[in-house]
Amino acid sequence: MKLTQEQKKIIESNAEITLINAFAGCGKTSTLINFYKQRPQNTFLYLCYNTSMKKEADKKFTGSNIDVKTFHSLAYSAIGHKFKEKIERNEKLRVSNLKDFFPELEQYEIDLLLKSFTYFINSNLGENEFHKISFNIGGFYTKYLQKLWNLVCNENSSIPFEQDFYLKIYEQCNYKLNYDYILVDEAQDLNPVMLSLVMKQKARKVFVGDTYQKIYGFRNCIDALSDLKNLENAESFFLTQTFRCPQDIVDLANQYLFLANSQKKLITQKEKTNETWSETERYTFIARNNSTIFLFLAENPHLKIHFFGGVKKYNLTDIADIARVFSTNEKSKEKIVNPLFKEKLNTKEKLLNFIKENPDEIDISSKLSAFYIAVSNEINIFKVIRSIHHYKENECDVIVTTAHKSKGAEWDRVVLANDLLKVSMRDKIPSEEINLLYVAITRAKSLLKNSEPYDIFSLLSDKPNQKEVLEEIKNNIYQI
DSSP states (O other), X not given: OOOOHHHHHHXXXXXXXXXXXXXXXSOHHHHHHHHHHTOTXXXXXXXXXXXXXXXXXXXXXXXXXXXXXEHXXXXXXXXXXXXXXXXXXXXXXXXXXXXXXXXXXXXXXXXXXXXXXXXXXXXXXXXXXXXXXXXXXXXXXXXHHHHHHHHHHOTTOOSOOOHHHHHHHHHHTTOOOOOSEEEESSGGGBOHHHHHHHHTSXXXXXXXXXXXXXXXXXXXXXXXHHHSTTSTTEEEEEEOEESSOOXXXXXXXXXXXXXXXXSSOOEEOOOOOOOOOOTTSOEEEEESSHHHHHHHHHHOTTSOEEETTOGGXXXXXXXXXXXXXXXXXXXXXXXXXXXXXXXXXXSHXXXXXXXXXXXXXXXXXXXXXXXXXXXXXTOOHHHHHHTOOBOOXXXXXXXXXXXXXXXXXXXXXXXXXXXXOXXXXXXXXXXXXXXXXXXXXXXXXXXXXXXXOOOHHHHTTTOTTHHHHHHHHHHTEEOO
């Protein structure tokens, strides 16, 4: 593949810290491959975000001088394997768990303790810096944070153990990695623990990502490309020419880059396809929430479905569990599968109170909404769940995925669901919802079909003061 001038400048860089802001489909992987191949005398570690990204990277980064790992696999091989049994339980640390370990605390104190601990787990603070945490009012929480941290680090304690816990333990151990270069993918979605882990190393560092694909702020992630750009030993680059999307899709994506205050546009030399949309051709359905995918399945029982990333990741059986929670039949409740609903949220009142007290639990609240919609439309939830079959991708009619899971993937034909951002809303719009729609739009290589009018300018076509209304939408975006 012929390299662009933007790519050539990056490959020639000898900066201590190289920052690459690569828009969707702009050849970041080919840039990194050429970067390490031009340095055969050096050793490289390529760090990526998740297992699916690692599988793809394993196929492309095949040199003897490069290792491919996820942050978690790096930490698991050193530390995490000691907690294997606890990890396999797949339990989340919640307020309800902490009540058993801290019976002396009031409800609001346990809430603050969990928030404080979550902040610590995702921060670059050490265990001797608990007093710096913002929720640590008057030093009250220092001893409780220390006790909770000790429980987490204890292999024999019964406290729920999450994947990010062993990553934090690993970061605290200050392991030194013996590589000349560390390549970090998805740099816009690192959390402070990941960034700290990399910045402690002596190796030269290359961070690549897309500031406008930052969609994991709810996990306390940060954009390393922005955070590091002012360092004296850092050099910043952009990749703006997409090899994936034709002009019509690029035009739509640029509307959201504009809303996100991007100083650069996505450009392409790929012509618009002459193909027309056909319902008989395989396409990918991208939704905001798992619950929307459930309703799509209910409305299209005749379709052969492939669940991108595996059907288990969509937790669709939770909707059946919610139906059992609402049931007045006690025998039905005995069939609840998810331990959260079986043990903690096993009544209608407990479930509704949980959602009220935990507004960030969007997945559970959206599944409750799906349950209500299914009931109002007389959809047999259990029949839908029983009929789910995960077809191979080459045998299916439709690939389904969420916008979050779709990042890094691409398909010829894409349908956007109606639960993504609605730009006509006048409430404050989280900036990451803008980014999420930009991600979904740029998964399409040829054809894009919208269930909602996601083209901003079509929404404004009947408004004489288009510029003012567009600025109003732009001003209603807030950073999270």
